[in-house]
Amino acid sequence: xxxxxxxxxxxxxxxxxxxxxxxxxxxxxxxxxxxxxxxxxxxxxxxxxxxxxxxxxxxxxxxxxxxxxxxxxxxxxxxxxxxxxxxxxxxxxxxxxxxxxxxxxxxxxxxxxxxxxxxxxxxxxxxxxxxxxxxxxxxxxxxxxxxxxxxxxxxxxxxxxxxxxxxxxxxxxxxxxxxxxxxxxxxxxxxxxxxxxxxxxxxxxxxxxxxxxxxxxxxxxxxxxxxxxxxxxxxxxxxxxxxxxxxxxxxxxxxxxx
Amino acid sequence: xxxxxxxxxxxxxxxxxxxxxxxxxxxxxxxxxxxxxxxxxxxxxxxxxxxxxxxxxxxxxxxxxxxxxxxxxxxxxxxxxxxxxxxxxxxxxxxxxxxxxxxxxxxxxxxxxxxxxxxxxxxxxxxxxxxxxxxxxxxxxxxxxxxxxxxxxxxxxxxxxxxxxxxxxxxxxxxxxxxxxxxxxxxxxxxxxxxxxxxxxxxxxxxxxxxxxxxxxxxxxxxxxxxxxxxxxxx
Numbered sequence: 001x002x003x004x005x006x007x008x009x010x011x012x013x014x015x016x017x018x019x020x021x022x023x024x025x026x027x028x029x030x031x032x033x034x035x036x037x038x039x040x041x042x043x044x045x046x047x048x049x050x051x052x053x054x055x056x057x058x059x060x061x062x063x064x065x066x067x068x069x070x071x072x073x074x075x076x077x078x079x080x081x082x083x084x085x086x087x088x089x090x091x092x093x094x095x096x097x098x099x100x101x102x103x104x105x106x107x108x109x110x111x112x113x114x115x116x117x118x119x120x121x122x123x124x125x126x127x128x129x130x131x132x133x134x135x136x137x138x139x140x141x142x143x144x145x146x147x148x149x150x151x152x153x154x155x156x157x158x159x160x161x162x163x164x165x166x167x168x169x170x171x172x173x174x175x176x177x178x179x180x181x182x183x184x185x186x187x188x189x190x191x192x193x194x195x196x197x198x199x200x201x202x203x204x205x206x207x208x209x210x211x212x213x214x215x216x217x218x219x220x221x222x223x224x225x226x227x228x229x230x231x232x233x234x235x236x237x238x239x240x241x242x243x244x245x246x247x248x249x250x251x252x253x254x255x256x257x258x
Numbered sequence: 259x260x261x262x263x264x265x266x267x268x269x270x271x272x273x274x275x276x277x278x279x280x281x282x283x284x285x286x287x288x289x290x291x292x293x294x295x296x297x298x299x300x301x302x303x304x305x306x307x308x309x310x311x312x313x314x315x316x317x318x319x320x321x322x323x324x325x326x327x328x329x330x331x332x333x334x335x336x337x338x339x340x341x342x343x344x345x346x347x348x349x350x351x352x353x354x355x356x357x358x359x360x361x362x363x364x365x366x367x368x369x370x371x372x373x374x375x376x377x378x379x380x381x382x383x384x385x386x387x388x389x390x391x392x393x394x395x396x397x398x399x400x401x402x403x404x405x406x407x408x409x410x411x412x413x414x415x416x417x418x419x420x421x422x423x424x425x426x427x428x429x430x431x432x433x434x435x436x437x438x439x440x441x442x443x444x445x446x447x448x449x450x451x452x453x454x455x456x457x458x459x460x461x462x463x464x465x466x467x468x469x470x471x472x473x474x475x476x477x478x479x480x481x482x483x484x485x486x487x488x489x490x491x492x493x
Binding site: 030031034036037039040041043044213214217218220221222223224226227228230231232235236238239240244246248251252254255257 | 351354355358359360362363382383386387390404405410412427429431442445447448449450453454455456457458459460461462463464465467468473476477479480
């Protein structure tokens with residue numbers, strides 16, 4: 001019996017492996033005689049695009065059948081204060097990770113803001129349910145190790161899109177893993193992975209619920225939704241790494257547009 | 259004995275560090291003076307431009323808000339946005355920029371058709387996307403020149419929501435156009451709109467092995483599909 005299951009699992013893995021290899025292998029290299037195509041290919045920096053698109057469609061399907069409906073119900077049923085409280089708790093739980101990355105980036109003022117927020121919101125804010133710190137001049141901000149690597153000059157790498165996780169180019173995927181190690185809850189909940197999974201899922205629903213119309217509108221109005229999301233992801237990461245500062249030299253040169 | 263040498267060492271280090279800091283400060287001061295001298299020399303026109311750029315954004319934003327706030331039918335609203343966009347956006351440069359790497363591939367006829375379609379596409383798409391910002395006030399923060407020619411400007415602003423939603427940061431990339439300005443691109447929460455479209459346009463063409471007509475037909479489809487009823491689209 002064990003043997004049967006084993007070989008079944010094995011053949012499943014083989015099938016999956018073959019499928020993925022085929023999909024990845026299908027990546028169409030640009031026509032070497034067409035300079036525009038080559039330049040566009042390099043600009044996209046998405047060498048396994050067919051596989052990425054496959055996972056993208058998979059996630060889109062999961063969004064349609066599960067995430068979006070749940071987020072809609074969540075958004076419709078819960079009163080605003082309950083949604084805000086949940087978001088505050090989730091944010092507060094992330095403080096240690098944000099603090100570690102503030103410090104690794106040498107952003108001492110922001111580290112102080114994060115530490116103070118955690119102190120105020122965990123006590124006066126009743127275990128993070130409320131966010132009195134924002135009203136006291138300590139506004140919320142996010143950080144993660146992918147951004148820290150970015151400030152250290154690590155390039156993002158080729159685009160990579162994963163099931164469930166979404167856009168995860170090498171730098172940000174590495175960052176995601178390191179952030180797990182920074183998070184005290186990883187160790188506190190070591191024997192209760194289900195808590196961490198639940199937290200991940202609730203965060204996802206909260207994020208989706210806060211962007212119901214925005215995401216729908218982008219999907220509806222994009223002539224290539226996948227490519228639009230790729231650009232949105234890269235641009236917003238760049239802005240997050242720069243903490244909102246715009247590097248003029250980084251903006252495209254438009255002197256030749258006539 | 260080791261204690262003494264330790265104290266001495268740290269005293270020496272302090273001395274070195276502080277004289278280094280003083281030197282840096284002096285250099286910074288001189289550099290600052292030199293910089294402000296050149297800056298002052300070339301400012302009067304520039305200062306006017308910066309103020310005018312801020313006023314332009316302020317005016318454009320309040321026009322957009324009054325269109326959104328009116329009780330007009332969606333058709334009327336879209337036609338108001340059409341006028342506002344065509345008057346204030348540099349449609350030709352936007353269209354050429356969003357072609358990206360494929361700017362040289364279309365025939366003159368295809369290019370003319372493309373530029374017309376892009377104009378329509380922008381009107382449809384962005385009058386729809388703007389409905390999200392119907393409860394807002396725009397605060398213009400500051401303007402700065404972009405590049406050395408004095409023809410491009412970045413204006414920072416912030417959208418505040420009456421609903422208590424977190425403020426959204428918006429940056430306007432303006433090109434000088436005679437006495438006034440035209441918008442080339444707008445950055446909302448870190449995302450430049452024209453760059454997003456450029457990525458999508460390039461992808462459509464490359465997916466279709468460089469066939470420019472694929473982009474034209476996708477734009478046509480999108481323009482046809484995007485309902486004129488922007489309100490219904492938001493709901």
